[in-house]
Amino acid sequence: MDRYAVAGNPVEHSQSPWIHAAFAEQTGQQLDYGRLLCPLDGFTATLKQFANEGGRGCSVTVPFKFEAFELAARRSERALLAGAANTLRFDDEGWFADNTDGVGLLRDIERNAGRPLAGQRILLIGAGGASAGVLGPLLAARPAELVLANRSVDKAHALVASHAAWAAQYEVNLRAAALDACGRGFDVVVNATAASLAGAGIPVPAEVLAPGALALDMMYGPKAQPFLDWAAAHGAEGRDGLGMLVEQAGEAFQVWRGVRPQTATVLAALRARLGV
Numbered sequence: 001m002d003r004y005a006v007a008g009n010p011v012e013h014s015q016s017p018w019i020h021a022a023f024a025e026q027t028g029q030q031l032d033y034g035r036l037l038c039p040l041d042g043f044t045a046t047l048k049q050f051a052n053e054g055g056r057g058c059s060v061t062v063p064f065k066f067e068a069f070e071l072a073a074r075r076s077e078r079a080l081l082a083g084a085a086n087t088l089r090f091d092d093e094g095w096f097a098d099n100t101d102g103v104g105l106l107r108d109i110e111r112n113a114g115r116p117l118a119g120q121r122i123l124l125i126g127a128g129g130a131s132a133g134v135l136g137p138l139l140a141a142r143p144a145e146l147v148l149a150n151r152s153v154d155k156a157h158a159l160v161a162s163h164a165a166w167a168a169q170y171e172v173n174l175r176a177a178a179l180d181a182c183g184r185g186f187d188v189v190v191n192a193t194a195a196s197l198a199g200a201g202i203p204v205p206a207e208v209l210a211p212g213a214l215a216l217d218m219m220y221g222p223k224a225q226p227f228l229d230w231a232a233a234h235g236a237e238g239r240d241g242l243g244m245l246v247e248q249a250g251e252a253f254q255v256w257r258g259v260r261p262q263t264a265t266v267l268a269a270l271r272a273r274l275g276v
Contacts, residue, residue, distance in 0.1 A: 005036040008061030023261040065129025072097030102137030104248025117141035126193035127155040149182035
């Protein structure tokens with residue numbers, strides 16, 4: 001069987017093996033998908049060993065998305081814009097990098113949650129690999145404004161600068177801000193930091209939420225619950241990252257196998273499986 005894996009640190013919580021097994025069954029594809037725990041200083045070596053042993057590709061999660069981009073000989077347009085990759089395909093002519101995070105997030109917000117982003121005000125929290133992957137597609141949805149907030153404002157400014165031309169093309173007001181000075185009353189707030197994964201507190205004040213705002217944490221399961229509770233306590237609609245996870249996985253599955261699975265049934269089954 002062709003072998004794939006989710007590569008990161010940590011990975012024991014990942015639902016990706018279950019998701020891709022469901023996609024494979026649905027589409028009649030024969031593959032094996034597992035978890036690949038990578039030492040923080042050994043990502044490249046771990047992936048090369050996996051590829052040498054017959055691996056065909058990897059999903060890449062925290063904290064290796066920038067490093068994954070650098071490993072690829074060929075890169076998709078969306079990976080180039082992000083400067084980060086969450087999907088690697090080990091082709092004979094050279095590794096191929098893609099980034100399916102953005103399209104996954106967009107489909108979950110606009111299709112699954114029923115929240116069109118055109119003309120909305122968006123707050124994106126974090127300036128790491130997760131934010132790099134979703135910023136371009138969020139801008140292409142033509143919100144009125146997108147604020148990128150980060151603990152290190154310099155990192156936020158750098159990511160904003162790399163997307164300035166893209167934002168201008170879609171006529172979006174894009175700016176960087178500190179976590180404690182990012183503004184108030186946003187229609188959509190996306191937490192792309194590792195705060196929930198680390199069990200840290202909510203990184204922004206409640207004033208960032210407009211009444212009825214959508215507040216989405218890219219994490220899922222018990223780790224995301226404090227963020228969802230915070231959103232509900234302040235009149236917002238909380239949403240975890242399961243929908244994004246399934247949607248980006250569906251896109252990655254097509255990159256690897258050339259077949260697009262149906263994501264809605266898999267997402268519903270996953271929520272039932274996890275009781276969320």
